[in-house]
Amino acid sequence: xxxxxxxxFDPEFDKLPERLFxxxxxxxxxxxxxxxCTIVKVDSINKQGVLLEVVQVLTDMNLTIxxxxxxxxxxxxxxxxxxxxxxxxxxxxQSVIDYIQQTIGATSEVPKAKACTTVEAELHKEPKxxxxxxxxxxxxxxxxxxxxxxMTAPDWPDAKxxxxxxxxxxxxxxRPGLFSEISAALEDLHCNIVEAHAWSHNARLxxxxxxxxxxxxTPIDDHRLxxxxxxxxxxxxxxxxxxxxxxxxxxxxxxxxxxxRGEGTTNMTNVERRLHQLMLSVRDFDKPTKPIGVPLMSFxxxxxxxxxxxxxxxxxxxxxxxSIVTVQCRDRPRLMFDTVCTIMDMQYVIFHASxxxxxxxAFQEYFIRHIDGRALNTEGEKERVMKCLEAAIERRVCEGVxxxxxxxxxxxLLSDITRVLRENGLVVVRADVATHEGKAVxxxxxxxxxxxxxxxxxxxxxxxxxxxxxxxxxxxxxxxPSPPDQRPKFSIGDILSSRIERLPHNFVAIK
Numbered sequence: 001x002x003x004x005x006x007x008x009f010d011p012e013f014d015k016l017p018e019r020l021f022x023x024x025x026x027x028x029x030x031x032x033x034x035x036x037c038t039i040v041k042v043d044s045i046n047k048q049g050v051l052l053e054v055v056q057v058l059t060d061m062n063l064t065i066x067x068x069x070x071x072x073x074x075x076x077x078x079x080x081x082x083x084x085x086x087x088x089x090x091x092x093x094q095s096v097i098d099y100i101q102q103t104i105g106a107t108s109e110v111p112k113a114k115a116c117t118t119v120e121a122e123l124h125k126e127p128k129x130x131x132x133x134x135x136x137x138x139x140x141x142x143x144x145x146x147x148x149x150x151m152t153a154p155d156w157p158d159a160k161x162x163x164x165x166x167x168x169x170x171x172x173x174x175r176p177g178l179f180s181e182i183s184a185a186l187e188d189l190h191c192n193i194v195e196a197h198a199w200s201h202n203a204r205l206x207x208x209x210x211x212x213x214x215x216x217x218t219p220i221d222d223h224r225l226x227x228x229x230x231x232x233x234x235x236x237x238x239x240x241x242x243x244x245x246x247x248x249x250x251x252x253x254x255x256x257x258x259x260x261r262g263e264g265t266t267n268m269t270n271v272e273r274r275l276h277q278l279m280l281s282v283r284d285f286d287k288p289t290k291p292i293g294v295p296l297m298s299f300x301x302x303x304x305x306x307x308x309x310x311x312x313x314x315x316x317x318x319x320x321x322x323s324i325v326t327v328q329c330r331d332r333p334r335l336m337f338d339t340v341c342t343i344m345d346m347q348y349v350i351f352h353a354s355x356x357x358x359x360x361x362a363f364q365e366y367f368i369r370h371i372d373g374r375a376l377n378t379e380g381e382k383e384r385v386m387k388c389l390e391a392a393i394e395r396r397v398c399e400g401v402x403x404x405x406x407x408x409x410x411x412x413l414l415s416d417i418t419r420v421l422r423e424n425g426l427v428v429v430r431a432d433v434a435t436h437e438g439k440a441v442x443x444x445x446x447x448x449x450x451x452x453x454x455x456x457x458x459x460x461x462x463x464x465x466x467x468x469x470x471x472x473x474x475x476x477x478x479x480x481p482s483p484p485d486q487r488p489k490f491s492i493g494d495i496l497s498s499r500i501e502r503l504p505h506n507f508v509a510i511k
Contacts, residue, residue, distance in 0.1 A: 024044060024045050025042070025043070025044035025045070025104070025105045026041075026042070026043045026044065027040070027041070027042050027100070027101045027104045027105050028040075028041040028042075029041075029091070029097045029100065029101060031090055031091065031092075034082065034090075036084070036090070037066055037067075037082045037083060037084050037090055038082070038083050038084070038090045038091040039080060039081070039082055039083075040058070040080070040081040040082075040083055040100065041079075041080050041081075042054055042077070042078070042079050042080075042081075042104055043076070043077070043078050044076075044077050045075060045076065045077065046072045046074070046075050046076055046077040047077075048349065048371075049344060050072075050077050051070060051072070051077070051079070051340060051344075051350055051353075052340050052341055052344050053104075054079065054081075054104055055336055055337050055340050056269045056273075056337065056341075057100065057103045057104050058081065058083060058100070059269055059334055059336075059337040060268065060269055061096065061099070061100065062085070062086045062333070063083040063084065063085060063086075063091075064083065064084045064085075064086070064088070064333055065081050065082070065083055065336050065355060066082045066083070066084060066356075066357050067080075067081070067082035067355055067356050067357070068080065068081045068082070068336065068353065068354065068355035068356075069353075069354055069355075070350065070352060070353040070354070070355075071351070071352050072350070072351055072352070073351065164219060165194045165195075165210040165211055165212040165219060166210065166211055166212070166219055166220055166225065167208060167209070167210050167211075168207075168208070168209045168210075168211060168228070168232070169206075169207070169208055169274070169278060170182065170205070170206070170207040170208075170209075170232065170236065171204070171205065171206045171207075171278045171279070171281060171282045172204070172205055172236045172282065173203060173204060173205070174200045174203050174204055174205035175238070176422065176427045176449050177418075177422040177427075178205055178235075178236075179198050179200075179205070179207070179418055179428045179431055180415070180418035180419050180421065180422040180428070181235050182207065182209075182232065182235060183196075183414045183415040183418050183419075184415045184418075184419065185231055185232060185235050186209070186211060186228075186232075186415075187214075187411070187412045187414075187415045189227070189228055189231060190213070190214040190215065191211040191212070191213070191214055191220070191228065192211060192212045192213065192214045192217060192411070193209055193210070193211055193414050193433065193435075194210040194211065194212055194435055195209070195210040195433060195434050195435065196208070196209040196210070196414070196431060196432075196433040197209075197271055197272075197275060197431065197432050197433070198428070198430065198431040199275050199279060199395050199396070199430055200427075200428070200429045200430065201279060201284045201391065201394060201395045201429075202284045202285070202286070202287050202288065202391070203288045204279060204282045204283075204284040206275045206278035206279045206282070206284075208271050208274060208275060208278075211228075214411060269337065272334075272337070273341050273345075275395075276338065276341055276342060276345065276392060276395070277345055279391065279395055280342070280345060280346075280388065280391075284391050284395070285384075285387040285388045285390065285391035286387070309329075309390070309394075310327060310328070310329035310389070310390050310393040310394065311326075311327070311328040311329065312325070312326070312327050312328075312386040312389045312390050313325075313326045313386070314326070314376060314382045314385060314386060316375060316376075317367065317375075320367075321369065321374075321375050322351065322352075322367040322368065322369060322375060323367070323368050323369065323375045323376040323382075324365065324366070324367055325343070325364075325365070325366040325367075325368055325385065325389070326363075326364070326365050326366075327339055327362070327363070327364040327365075327366075327389060327393070328361070328362070328363055328364075329361075329362055329393055330360060330361060330362065330397075331357040331360050331361055331362035332362075332396070332397070334396065335362055335364075335393065336355055336364070338392045338393060338395070338396060339364060339366075339389060339392060339393065341392075342388055342389055342392040343366060343368060343385075343389070346385065346388060347370065347371045348368045348369065348370055348371065348385075349368060349369055349370075349371055350366050350367070350368050351367045351368065351369065352366075352367040353365060353366045353367065396430075398429050398430045398445035399447075400429055400445045400446050400447035400454065401445070401446055401447075401454045401473060402443065402444070402445050402473070402474040403442075403443070403444045403445075403446060403459070403471065403472070403473060403474075404441070404442070404443050404471070404472045404473075404474060405417060405440075405441075405442040405443075405444070405469055405470070405471050406439065406440070406441050406442075406469070406470040406471075407439075407440055407442075407469040407470065408438060408439060408440070409435050409438050409439055409440040413440055414433055414440070414442065417442060417444075420462050420465055421444065421446060421462075424458050424461075424462065425448060425449045425450070426446040426447065426448060426449065426454065426458075427446060427447050427448070427449050428444050428445070428446055429445050429446065429447055430444070430445040431443065431444050431445075456473070459471065459473060
């Protein structure tokens with residue numbers, strides 16, 4: 001019998017890169033250093049989008065980021081977050097702490113090659129120009145198409161493939177009662193609305209709705225989807241308007257497309273990021289140039305709201321080739337997620353950042369470059385970035401009355417609720433609809449169509465008309481905080497201005 005020899009491989013050889021360069025990701029949860037918040041420290045190999053992934057994980061856990069310090073030069077990414085739970089307390093649940101460590105560690109691993117989302121693919125084609133078109137089909141669209149609808153099977157958690165509902169994406173010019181018309185149209189088409197999310201800003205609407213067959217609660221076949229697309233397109237085209245040169249104010253396409261998928265994250269932030277992308281595609285950062293027959297239900301359109309408008313400015317750091325984006329506004333949950341994902345979707349890279357909130361007011365500072373390595377050179381590019389960030393902050397801010405309606409789910413419930421709102425002169429500026437185990441939870445932010453305060457007596461009349469339904473009014477208006485007189489002391493901009501000559505000794509040079 002011949003002796004077989006095999007080459008010897010030291011089992012420690014696979015660990016050599018980690019021993020030389022450290023682990024690919026290190027997540028540390030510190031509950032001892034501060035009394036009022038938990039410190040989350042993340043050190044990992046730098047890759048495109050890692051900051052958004054970390055922020056997305058914290059956002060999914062409904063954590064509030066009160067402070068943050070981010071630095072990513074060359075190949076390494078380091079950040080520190082001060083976080084609190086939804087009640088404003090430190091994180092004490094060990095299962096939550098373990099989940100954060102495991103999830104951030106998974107998202108920060110160096111990924112295998114994978115296809116990018118359609119929005120990223122479209123923007124990569126022309127990195128020097130951000131094309132404001134619908135993100136689901138490359139290339140410019142005819143100006144005669146005013147709205148956008150797209151469909152896909154979403155990443156539905158804990159669902160079997162044959163029971164996953166389809167997702168419809170809609171964008172276009174908003175008008176009073178449009179969300180109600182969409183709900184009624186889906187009911188007429190015998191569709192069950194499993195979940196829906198809609199944002200309205202600057203007379204534009206973006207909506208993502210998950211639907212299934214009304215009778216069997218199963219996915220809808222492609223042939224029927226095409227008919228649904230055509231019908232919804234007809235509904236949306238009712239607000240088609242042209243500008244003085246005869247071009248339509250927004251674009252439309254009907255195409256099956258996918259929502260952004262995030263490994264280790266839940267579906268909610270993926271939907272919210274998609275809503276940001278859809279709003280960006282219809283240029284909601286541009287205010288309508290002329291009335292379209294409806295009052296603007298947008299942030300800052302009422303007396304007293306100007307003081308709460310976000311203040312965005314951009315400066316240049318020529319010594320290091322950065323553009324410094326400064327954001328000052330009222331603090332609120334998910335603020336950092338909204339600004340970071342907007343910067344990322346516009347194809348900019350965040351190298352350094354500082355986040356702080358004091359007395360209900362937030363200060364954010366980002367050091368960015370375009371994905372091709374250049375800073376923001378032209379005034380037009382700076383203005384576009386500022387307007388897009390302002391719009392991203394304003395989209396989620398709703399100054400209307402928050403209504404939460406809970407009822408036993410039934411066919412046509414959403415259509416009936418929105419019809420009652422429309423008939424009583426209320427405009428839906430934001431909607432979050434969900435169904436679970438036979439129960440429907442509908443959250444609406446509504447305003448009076450004439451711009452007046454909502455009559456609270458209407459709430460009782462609506463409840464009587466709707467029958468057995470649990471309704472809660474959550475007026476979330478809060479006094480507008482006074483902006484601070486000066487930047488926080490930890491501003492990275494001040495540090496760079498005063499100690500620019502020392503930076504080469506503290507950071508790896510970028511070529």
